[in-house]
Structure formats: C-alpha cells, structure tokens
Amino acid sequence: MSETGATTQDDAHEGGFRTDMAINTDRGGPRYGEFVDAVRLFMDRVRAAEPSEELVDRMIASLALMNDELGAVAIDEWNAPSGTRIDLPARGNITLPPYEVSKADETGVEATVRFSRFHLGGNNAAHGGYIGLAFDDLLGMTGALSSGKVTRTAYLTVNYRSITPLYRDLTVRTGIDRIDGRKIFVTATMHDGDRLCAEADGLFVALKPGQP
Numbered sequence: 719m720s721e722t723g724a725t726t727q728d729d730a731h732e733g734g735f736r737t738d739m740a741i742n743t744d745r746g747g748p749r750y751g752e753f754v755d756a757v758r759l760f761m762d763r764v765r766a767a768e769p770s771e772e773l774v775d776r777m778i779a780s781l782a783l784m785n786d787e788l789g790a791v792a793i794d795e796w797n798a799p800s801g802t803r804i805d806l807p808a809r810g811n812i813t814l815p816p817y818e819v820s821k822a823d824e825t826g827v828e829a830t831v832r833f834s835r836f837h838l839g840g841n842n843a844a845h846g847g848y849i850g851l852a853f854d855d856l857l858g859m860t861g862a863l864s865s866g867k868v869t870r871t872a873y874l875t876v877n878y879r880s881i882t883p884l885y886r887d888l889t890v891r892t893g894i895d896r897i898d899g900r901k902i903f904v905t906a907t908m909h910d911g912d913r914l915c916a917e918a919d920g921l922f923v924a925l926k927p928g929q930p
C-alpha cells in the first residue's frame with residue numbers, strides 16, 4: 719500500500735487524466751472544510767513558530783498519532799475528498815492556496831485567492847511559486863471549461879509586476895486568448911484592488927483519450 723492508498727500494482731498509471739472523478743460533496747462529512755482550514759492554520763503556525771525543544775517533542779508525538787489515524791484511511795486520488803470537494807475553497811485541496819470561484823464559464827474564471835504565512839516568500843510578500851500555482855490551477859480550470867476536455871499545462875509564463883501581499887483577498891481573472899485545435903492559449907491577472915500584482919500566459923493542451 720502506498721501513501722495514496724493504492725496498491726503497488728495499481729500505481730502503474732492506467733492512462734487518462736480522468737474526467738470521471740467521482741465528485742461527491744459528502745466525502746469527509748460536513749466538517750471537512752473546517753478540518754482543511756485547521757490544517758492550513760497549522761501550516762501557518764508551523765511557519766511562524768519558534769518552538770522550544772519540549773514543544774517540538776510534544777508536536778512530534780501528537781503528529782505521529784494524527785499521521786497514523788490518517789494513514790489508516792488513505793485512498794486513491796480520484797476518490798479522496800481533497801481535490802474533489804467542489805463545494806469547498808480550492809476543492810478542499812490543501813496543496814493549493816485557498817481560492818473561491820465567483821464566476822466560471824467557457825470564457826474564463828474569476829476567483830479570490832488569499833495567501834497566508836504558509837505561502838510567505840519574504841518580507842511579507844507571497845512566494846512566486848504559489849502565485850504560479852494559483853494561476854496554473856485556475857488556468858487548468860479555464861482550459862477544461864473552454865474545451866470540455868481535461869487539459870495539461872504545456873507552458874506557463876508568469877510576470878511578477880508588483881509585490882503580492884499576504885492576508886488580502888486578491889482577484890484572479892482568466893481568459894482565453896485563442897484556441898487552435900487541441901491548443902488553448904490562456905491569460906490571467908492577479909490584482910490587489912486596482913494594483914496588478916502578477917500576470918500570466920500559458921498554453922494548455924487538451925488531452926487525447928487515455929493520455930496521461
């Protein structure tokens with residue numbers, strides 16, 4: 719059994735970045751979003767803390783218990799609530815910075831993203847990698863909505879125009895530049911109020927059936 723809950727045999731990719739993910743907003747129960755928020759707060763606190771040796775000892779013991787409990791209920795990526803709870807910010811996926819989508823159609827997506835201490839790059843500004851991550855995920859959504867297919871990033875260019883602050887609701891807007899067969903050329907901006915923090919352009923390629 720791997721960390722994904724799949725057996726070693728199942729780990730061989732059977733092909734297809736699946737569109738038939740078993741979306742079910744009941745998985746993890748009604749408090750799953752609260753659980754994700756608590757984990758996010760924990761990651762912020764870890765990033766900010768200067769723990770004593772004794773506190774580190776206690777944390778290791780507490781985490782070992784939690785890791786055992788969660789390890790016992792690990793399942794495959796297609797069914798785990800993390801990433802499939804579309805009722806929650808960023809689909810309940812702690813890998814992503816938390817965002818909430820206010821508009822999503824074949825022309826583009828509008829969302830609010832909020833970075834916190836966990837996403838710190840330096841001097842109170844967000845890490846550029848997390849800004850790219852937010853763009854990649856929301857542009858992946860844009861590619862999928864515009865094509866009706868699963869897409870993968872072929873390239874993503876990010877231009878950092880001004881400091882991206884933590885603890886502010888930032889607006890991300892994505893759009894389609896042009897579509898050429900399987901190629902979907904997309905653009906995105908991230909604003910703090912009226913100020914442009916970052917912008918991106920990318921190519922997302924619609925996958926062929928069975929393509930990984």
Ligand SMILES: CC(C)(COP(=O)(O)OP(=O)(O)OC[C@H]1O[C@@H](n2cnc3c(N)ncnc32)[C@H](O)[C@@H]1OP(=O)(O)O)[C@@H](O)C(=O)NCCC(=O)NCCSC(=O)Cc1ccccc1
Binds near residue numbers: 855858859869871
């Ligand atoms: C699938 C593909 C991107 C393309 O391969 P194939 O299917 O074999 O197709 P082919 O190579 O024939 O190209 C088709 C057309 O495209 C063109 N073109 C291609 N590349 C470039 C380029 N760089 N630059 C410019 N053009 C390029 C190419 O010339 C051709 O043009 P043509 O038709 O002659 O005019 C493959 O390279 C791959 O898997 N890469 C790794 C992707 C990966 O791991 N990404 C990260 C993880 S995904 C993620 O995180 C996002 C996400 C987030 C959330 C939710 C969902 C998603």
